[in-house]
Amino acid sequence: MKSPNQKKPVAKLTSTSTPCGSQLGAAWIASAAPRVQKDFLKELTEDELRALPWMFEFWAMEHQLPPDGDWRTWVILGGRGAGKTRAGSEWIRQMVEGSRPKMPGRCARVALVGETLDQAREVMVFGESGILACAPPDRRPHWSATRRQLTWPNGAMAQIYSASDPESLRGPQFDCAWVDELAKWKKPQEAWDMLQFALRLGDSPQQLVTTTPRNVATLKDILARDNTRSTHASTDANRANLAKSFLQDVRAKYAGTRLARQELDGVLLEQEEGALLAGANLAAIGDSPQDNWEIFQFQSADLVAPGRYGLSGRLRGQLGSDAIMPAQWPAGSYFVLLDGAPQQIELPASGRNVVQYFQIGPAARPYSDYSYRKLSAAFAGNGLRPYAPVHLVEKRDGADLEFSWIRRARLDGASWDLAEIPLSETQELYQVKIFSGANLLRQEQVHQTQWRYSAAMQALDGAHGPLELQVAQLSESFGPGLFRKHGFTI
Incomplete structure (x- = not known):
């Protein structure tokens, strides 16, 4: 981005498709003072003024510009109307156009792969943000309907293909490819595999995937590869080019839903709620001690930066770890995905x-x-450790206090059809403690899920003010399990 003290963010234009270092130039000039805007336009030559509308690097949003570095696949994840198709069309221009209309560009054989031939033609070629709409008049390719092919003035060619017919990609070869809406293909893996075998021309063939994300294994596998780079934008990022009523209506109707997060926010939602409740996406987080780990699940993993994900829809404190989980784990804690690999x-x-x-x-x-x-x-063998009891409540009976809780089971206790929670131990036994601050006032063992703290006990203990009850199930093989805590006042 150029500073206001510089004359203009566009140099002498020799190409309308080669990056000129003016990323987000339109955003800068739009926010500049009227005098700066006027001076900027005044200092452009007639040729530069004619070329400016076709300089996508000047008008593009950040997620629409190719990532730096060495990569094979660039994935743009975006909500509906986020500008994915425009980015795809302009990237193809950048790859095939030369500095002059008939001069060669970097690529000459291009695959355009949509879900069907009709969608590839109507969206990628003829769409409002398709290749023909984005091409300058002197670089506009010719469309051959019979061959389903675009041909540029410099001889570069782009062929459309249907992902529903993966075998059609067997035979041809390319030096770049644009793949649209991969997440809704009927045969994503088969079509993607055939394209990879065909992408073999040139020194370093590249491909762009533009898609609204869905929980599709092929897409997740592509994103996980070391040679993949991704950018992301929500529908709101392109609101200046969308009908105001469209955004108002869809946000009002779908706000807070999974559909809105996927279709508008462009978020890759990992698991449906049913799969999550069935145990999907299990992970562990903890710090250095071997026994200080929380087990949790997550619904979505959103890529926020290379190698960094934001996890949402979490179910915390799974498998009995709720009694030791902190409100927030410190930075630097270890994360382990329990995907079956750790044994x-x-x-x-x-x-x-x-x-x-x-x-x-x-x-x-x-x-x-x-x-x-x-x-x-x-x-310590924490697999044997009893889970902390739950639903610990107090009930006052005059000056006496009646406490009750519900036990939990380490084994065979997940079914909703059980009339009673399995014991999982040789006998039912609990350890009950009363604390005043750090001072232990009373400790007892009970054989049922309730305990009365009588007025006589309170007087004997000298109990007054804020106190804390702790209850843990006892195991013959492990000892006391994790304690559930409850604060109360006398």
């Missing part, structure tokens, strides 16, 4: 709290290899 270490009862020694490294290399590192750790 639980077998630990005999005699090995609990005994230091274990491990060597960690590539399985294909010997333990003596330099890549192996050593780790020593002692584990």
Whole structure:
């Protein structure tokens, strides 16, 4: 972005498709003072004024501009009307146009792949933001309906293909490709695979994917690759070019829904609620101690920067970890996706709290290899630890206090059809503690899910003011589980 002290953000124009370093130039000039705007236009030559409407780098929004660096695939994730098609058309222009109408560009053989031939033609070629609409008059390609082909004045050609017919991509070869709305293809993996085999011309063929995101395995696999770069924008980012009533109506109708997050915000929603409740997207977060981990699930993982994701729709404190989870984990905590790759270490009862020694490294290399590192750790066997009770409530009966709770089960307790929560232990036993600040006033063991703190006990304990009750289930093999806490006042 140029500063107001510079004369103009556009140099002498020799090409209408080659980046000129004026990214977001229109946004800058639109926000400049009227005098700066006037001076900017006054200093342009007639040729520059004629070329300016076709200089996409000047008018583009940030998500519409190709990422820097070495990449094979660029994915634009965006809401409806976010400017994805315009970005695709302009990127094809940038790849095929030369500095003069008949001079060669970087690419000469292009694949345009839509869900169907009709959609590829009507959106990517003839659409309001399609290639023909974005082409300057002297660089406008010719459309051959019989061949389904665009031909530029410099000889570059682009052929349209249907993702519904993956085999049509077997045989031809390309040096770049534009893929539109991949997330709604009927055969995404088959069509994508065939395109990869065909993208083999030139020194470094590249491809652009423009799509409204959906929870499609092919799209997620593409995004996860090291040679993929992505940009993102919501529908609101392009509101200046959309009907005001459209945004008002759809926001009013779909606000707060998953459909709005996907279709308007352009967010890749990972799991439906049913899948989430069935145990999908399980992860662990914690810091250095071996027993300080929270297990949670998440519904969506939104890419916010390269290698960084924002997780939303979380179900926290799963598998009994709710009693130890903090309000917020500190920066630098470890995150582990429990996708089946991490396996639980077998630990005999005699090995609990005994230091274990491990060597960690590539399985294909010997333990003596330099890549192996050593780790020593002692584990409490938290898989045996009883879960903290839930629904801990108090009821006053005169001066007495009646506390009750509901036990939880480590094993076979997830079904909604159970008449009673399974015990999971050899006997039902709980440890009850009363604290005044850090001082332990009373500790008892009870065999049922309730306990009365009588007025006599209170007097004997000298209990007054703010107090805290703690309850944990006892296990013969582990001892007390995690404590549930409840504050009260006498």
